Amino acid sequence: MKSEAHKVVIVGGGAGGLELAAKLGRKFGPQHVYLVDKAGDHIWKPSLHEVAAGTLDIHREGLSYFMLAKDCGFTFIFGEVAHVDRDSRLIQLKPVFSDQQVEVFPARNLHYDTLVLAVGSKSNFFGTPGASEFAIALDSTAEAERFRLRFLHELVTANKKKTEHADYVLNVGIVGGGATGVELAAELREACADAVFYGLNSLDTHNDIQITLLEGSDRILSALPEKMSSAAQELLLERGITVKTSVRVARVEADALYDAQGTRYPVDLCVWAAGIEAPAFLTQLRLDTNRINQLVVDRQLRTSDPAVFAMGDCAQTPWDAEGQFLPARAQVAHQQADFLLPIMAARMQGKDIGSRRFRFKDYGSLVSVGHSRGIGSLMGVLQGKSWFVEGLLARLMYMSLHLMHHMAVLGFVRTGSLALGRLLTKRAAPRVKLH
Numbered sequence: 001m002k003s004e005a006h007k008v009v010i011v012g013g014g015a016g017g018l019e020l021a022a023k024l025g026r027k028f029g030p031q032h033v034y035l036v037d038k039a040g041d042h043i044w045k046p047s048l049h050e051v052a053a054g055t056l057d058i059h060r061e062g063l064s065y066f067m068l069a070k071d072c073g074f075t076f077i078f079g080e081v082a083h084v085d086r087d088s089r090l091i092q093l094k095p096v097f098s099d100q101q102v103e104v105f106p107a108r109n110l111h112y113d114t115l116v117l118a119v120g121s122k123s124n125f126f127g128t129p130g131a132s133e134f135a136i137a138l139d140s141t142a143e144a145e146r147f148r149l150r151f152l153h154e155l156v157t158a159n160k161k162k163t164e165h166a167d168y169v170l171n172v173g174i175v176g177g178g179a180t181g182v183e184l185a186a187e188l189r190e191a192c193a194d195a196v197f198y199g200l201n202s203l204d205t206h207n208d209i210q211i212t213l214l215e216g217s218d219r220i221l222s223a224l225p226e227k228m229s230s231a232a233q234e235l236l237l238e239r240g241i242t243v244k245t246s247v248r249v250a251r252v253e254a255d256a257l258y259d260a261q262g263t264r265y266p267v268d269l270c271v272w273a274a275g276i277e278a279p280a281f282l283t284q285l286r287l288d289t290n291r292i293n294q295l296v297v298d299r300q301l302r303t304s305d306p307a308v309f310a311m312g313d314c315a316q317t318p319w320d321a322e323g324q325f326l327p328a329r330a331q332v333a334h335q336q337a338d339f340l341l342p343i344m345a346a347r348m349q350g351k352d353i354g355s356r357r358f359r360f361k362d363y364g365s366l367v368s369v370g371h372s373r374g375i376g377s378l379m380g381v382l383q384g385k386s387w388f389v390e391g392l393l394a395r396l397m398y399m400s401l402h403l404m405h406h407m408a409v410l411g412f413v414r415t416g417s418l419a420l421g422r423l424l425t426k427r428a429a430p431r432v433k434l435h
């Protein structure tokens with residue numbers, strides 16, 4: 001039933017949607033601001049490679065949406081959106097089941113006056129045979145955790161085999177040399193060393209665990225400046241990671257990857273990080289979408305329906321340059337959340353949304369290459385100038401992005417307490433999650 005208060009419903013509590021919900025909730029309260037997510041806990045998606053490697057524990061890192069809703073003044077609805085009936089302004093939620101397949105919440109409808117779709121993206125397998133079946137994509141905490149358990153299992157098995165047969169090698173293949181693939185490769189190498197430190201000491205991390213990164217274009221981090229690609233490649237090689245460029249994976253099988261020429265790359269464990277697409281249900285809403293299911297939005301982040309906005313990875317947003325669209329990055333989602341704040345406020349107050357247009361400020365890119373190293377290219381205030389940063393400084397800057405996200409959601413004092421708490425508990429926890 002339609003209520004009196006103007007309801008803004010945000011679907012997707014990720015890097016962008018949660019920041020918007022928290023900021024709006026603090027101003028307008030839970031009768032006006034609703035957040036829907038299919039997960040019960042929030043984790044900043046750029047940390048998923050750390051969850052996958054076991055260097056970040058989801059059970060410590062995850063923030064409960066129910067807690068965030070109470071603290072920030074929005075209403076949280078747990079459930080996965082299956083469809084949006086735009087004529088009746090209703091979103092349709094699938095029922096929620098427990099692990100034991102008991103129905104926890106039935107299928108529900110939720111009315112909105114303004115809808116913001118912030119459902120992010122998932123890996124795009126580009127129809128590659130065997131990819132969805134045999135490769136793991138780091139799309140959610142559940143998948144990152146599934147990878148972690150498989151990886152741990154493979155390490156234990158390799159350690160056992162190594163004590164029996166001296167010539168065993170564990171092969172990990174990563175398809176896609178973008179930021180996700182590069183960060184994961186480096187993180188896995190450190191996690192291997194940690195696992196050996198904690199007792200899998202029949203393994204020689206460099207010789208017995210082969211990590212191979214396969215990239216289709218002629219350099220890794222191809223969307224970033226060339227200097228970053230060569231620095232990242234050097235750091236990966238230093239860590240004993242094999243990097244193969246201009247290799248397009250054409251088929252995935254349980255124990256190997258094959259390129260278009262039929263070359264075989266043996267794998268015991270494979271991660272797919274070679275491109276993204278938005279969730280398929282977006283194509284069923286009778287709104288304009290592109291070939292990767294992203295909703296086409298204007299510079300006010302509006303779809304062709306004036307009551308429906310889209311942001312972050314699930315939106316195709318025009319960039320300044322002619323015919324270019326914004327990249328799928330946390331920085332974009334963060335800035336779009338800030339941009340939508342006054343627009344949503346105006347809609348709730350029944351005012352005109354004005355003519356302000358979204359302009360992305362590119363502050364550069366940072367890529368983490370393990371726990372103590374990073375590389376980055378920072379854009380200066382003066383247009384066209386950029387600085388290359390590397391080492392611990394780049395890694396600290398990378399970590400500060402995560403803190404800034406927490407700050408936008410939790411505020412300064414709670415972020416500080418959380419960071420301090422985690423720093424202290426780190427001393428009592430293993431460097432890599434072992435269970």
Ligand SMILES: Cc1cc2nc3c(=O)[nH]c(=O)nc-3n(C[C@H](O)[C@H](O)[C@H](O)COP(=O)(O)OP(=O)(O)OC[C@H]3O[C@@H](n4cnc5c(N)ncnc54)[C@H](O)[C@@H]3O)c2cc1C
Nearest residue numbers: 012014015016038045046080081119120312313328329330
């Ligand atoms: C491993 C990894 C490393 C990355 N590293 C970086 C980096 O270093 N720098 C950078 O800028 N970007 C990085 N990215 C990309 C960055 O994470 C995304 O660009 C950013 O998270 C997009 O934010 P978003 O709000 O659009 O979506 P997301 O943060 O993906 O959030 C989407 C939310 O929607 C929810 N959802 C999805 N479908 C539904 C549904 N049907 N119903 C209800 N809820 C739904 C999901 O549960 C999720 O909470 C990385 C991504 C990955 C996977």
